[in-house]
Amino acid sequence: MVRRGEAALTSVFADTYERRQLVDFTVPLFVDESAVIYKRPELEPDIFGFVKPFTGLIWLLIFASSAAASLIFFILYLVPFSASEGTGLGDASSRRVRPQTSGWSKVITSLEKSVGWSLYCLLGQSVLWFPTRMTLRIALGVWLLITFIIGTVYRSTVKAMLILPLVRLPFDSIDQLVESKIDLVVFQGTALYKEISNSANGTKIGRLKPQLRSLADEQTLLDQVSSGKIAYGGIKIPLLHLMRYQRSLTGKCQSYMMTERLFKSHPIGLAITKGSPLKKKVDKIIRRLRESGILEQMLKFELKEISQCLSPISATISSDDIRQLSLKDFYGVFALYGAGLILATWVFVFEILLKMLKEEKR
Template sequence: MFAYTVIVFQLLRFTRIRSSSSMGGDLTRKGKKIMTLKPVLTIAAGEWVPYTKFNEDVPEGFTIEGPMKELLNIFTKLLNFDYKLVRTADNLWGGPLPNGSWTGMLGILKRQEAELSIAPFFITPQREEVCDFTIPVYIDNQAILMIRPTLQSDVSGFLKPFTMEVWLLIVASLISMVLVMNFIVNLEHKIHGDDNGFFFSKISLWILKALTQESSEWLPTKDAGRFLVFIWLMASFVFMSCYSGILTALLTVPKVDIPINSLSDLARQTKLPWRLEAGSMMYSFFEESTEELGKKVFNEKIGTFQDCWEDRERIAAGEFAAICDTTTMMKSMSWDFSKTGKCHLYRSREKVYTNGILSVAFRTKSSYLPKANKIILTLKEAGIMDKWLRDQMANSSQCLRPPTADRTGGIQPLDFESFTGSFLLLLGGK
């Protein structure tokens, strides 16, 4: 509390707020104190959890909560004004229309209907044409938010220990050994004058049994054939030792298949549809994109959504994937884990948009902007802005871990589905 008081005192000294008739406050005349009214500013507000959250259970209609409300409280004290909040019906930050006008809060600022918008904005060159921005209040990234991948049994898991190339080489080795041993064993019997029996079926069955570590009563009787037996037994031992060890690890500690970890993954897959946030910077970003990937993301979306916080449960249910700012993702994960004790959301490893600058928007040539910049700078240097945001996100680190960490103990008991592929192969062999 003492540190906070010191910061406020420094802000008062730094911004040099003085009482004046234009800004409101107290006037002193002949030793008497005369109260004057503060100016009442119109401020546009939008809900963007965790930065701002609407509270509508109040007599005045609605108020906001969150870090931006704390900043607004500092503004009202140090810039000496009262305010009334307004919001757009669709909670849009705003975008341009073909006739040159703008929607949402940016439209309100462009028409000079509000002094500022307390909701933070991602700065873009297009937005800078309709309003003035403060120095950055936060830096944020955009990534993909989706349903969390889960650990699942794999019917074809018994094939996963080796790559397709290795399996093909094993099959080729098996066929080659059958042909070579059959030729050598028959040749030996001819050389020694023994009865030339038909050994092909016996040789083929022995080689297959040796590969699968099964015993066999038949063995070649001559030296060359037995030498080939020794070579194949050693090769089979190495193969089966590696295979059984890797298979056990895969069945008990399997890797989680994460189909979407980048924007290209999102556009390439077809199982999970995606949406873009209406009226957002990312909607305009993809709409104006000249790259093939950006065009594909915009053209093949299944629609828009209000915002990531509002639609967090639909995203967690797997209805669609969404491109969101990472701070809102962390807040949604924090809420999810606090409510359910589990993690149902996953954030892609690769970012879609990096180092986006978030600032407060003022109407063009606002007289309050220079002093607001000084206030923000002081709060950022003191670490207060970051503290306000951190206080909104408890328990988020739990769900930032990889999905493989969801299983406690690291070992999973084998279920029936894990053996299905092996049983089917055994049945086919019978």
Template sequence: MMSIVPVLTPDQLGPRNSSNCLRLAVETWFPHLFWVRATSQNAPLTMTGPMIEISKILAKKLNRSCIEYVWSGDGTFFGVRHDNGSWDGLTGLLARNLTEMTGVPITIEHSRLEVVEFSQTLFVDSWNLAYKRPELQSDISGFVKPFTMLLWSLIAAIMIAVFAGLFFVEYRHKKLRTCKWYPSGDSVRLLSGLWLLMALIISTLYRSNLKAMLILPKIVLPFNNIQELVRSDIPLHVAQGSTLSRQIQNSLPGTSLHAIKNYPNQILSSDPLQVFADTLKGRNAVFVEALSILYGLHTTFAARRKCELYLGEEHFSTVVGQTLATPKGSPIKDQIDFIYRDNRSDLHLYA
């Protein structure tokens, strides 16, 4: 069972030299760290996740007696850079030297190098789209699905043409009899025979296609890439203050990410738990690291015994380095790199 630890906000911090604690900037980010549901309104903030165990190993190697987990609480997630060069969010905690390092992996990004330094890369990831997996449901219009609308239109046009031809031939030869359904004359018999042969072929194909649909039904995905998502008008959540959100804003015209930049249903979010719950309900799609999506797939399948999410086939930036960060010029950075190189077996969760 993973440990549960209390989380402080900046206004709850004491002087840096008052203890030997290792101060870590944290943010909820699956599967590394996530909030523990509060039991009461006044309950303290608590977090859990595999990074808690990693931070304990780092604190022990750094000869620290305790760990303080600090959350910015400003709603900007990993941080947004302002025009004056200042940062808020998790990056802001490092820039203002309120914490000594991050307690959760963040993406290596050029703009953050102004205020932080990155340790050795822990692992690489990619960004991907995820949405609720469609389920098979009864379809009252399923009897017309074996053929496309174009084919149904052609069949209707052929029927009209055949009946018009039969009437024209009968009228021209003046051989209409009392029994109108009995074909008379060679031309009428030829047209009737061709129509009956065509009807046999069409009905055979219809029965075959309908049987195939019943035996092996096909699930139609709402989208499989960014272009299809934009055409679907499904709301898309992107993490506030993330590297991906900045890459979308700085994307060039003609690129896939630029299509999201101009997408009116794009939503910047700072509550991963709520976004994940809404994604499972089909209210929105999500665009995040593939590892976070795989964690969601694992947890939902373990709880419900069925796969409720699907991933788009298109991957973006397949080499997204994830690492820990320290304030600019911090002496702890070299120590972290040495600990990581020397203790890969202990840090096996991300090695």
């Protein structure tokens, strides 16, 4: 419109070399950045939350340690020691040493007790028998201390996660945005769209080209961003105004802004018809507003309502926002418990069948 002479000046635009060939720009109102906004994640039930306190590697090390402890107990039980140490494992109720067994019966008994001690300590369950050998007592005592520390850390971490849930962002950097495969919508005529389109494929910004989409329908932009269908990129301050508008509709922050910026140091000014005498007058006004701090104060006043939306999401969770536990939070634990019952039932049936077969042979 400015180029055709239908308007004397426009609203704010990024001052680029291509645009300067068509129109004049005032002195910059401010220097802005290119950013990306996306749907703000919500606190939702996590079926596998009970395994989240530890990473996969830690769980693997715990199970490996339990297996190693069982093997050590098994070896210590089978290896003969002096008579003064006792013969193995006794009954906790009678405190009498069980009769010695031989052959496979002794091996099975030793394996059962060794695995039992390892798992019972790990799960915090009581044991109906105790070791009588000093070497076994020392080994079991060390394992008991280790499992106590593991259990304490696990319980405290789960409790902390329930009190202040950890919200994972879909992406918070350019690399994560690329990995997410989420479509990035940008106005086609903007400097940001051209920069991404013209970047080499191997560069950090160029990797976004497969996800880059031009904005087809401005009317549905807000709904698409709020529903998480697209990520929207552009100049930071217009994006902040969009976030402010979203918040005014629902009273809550609907979007978050990616921490890493796509581009920095974009001079933002008003576009004026080339050679227009208005440029000097508008430049003078902008300089006075900028030097007096009025321009900056106006911007802060406009955007103060969304300061909470720009804070880290975990920092914005108050005691009123903490989600109450629902039945879905226990689905994972119930599923694990059900699987254990099914396995125990199969073992029980197998033992009955095995006993029946032995009786038939007799």
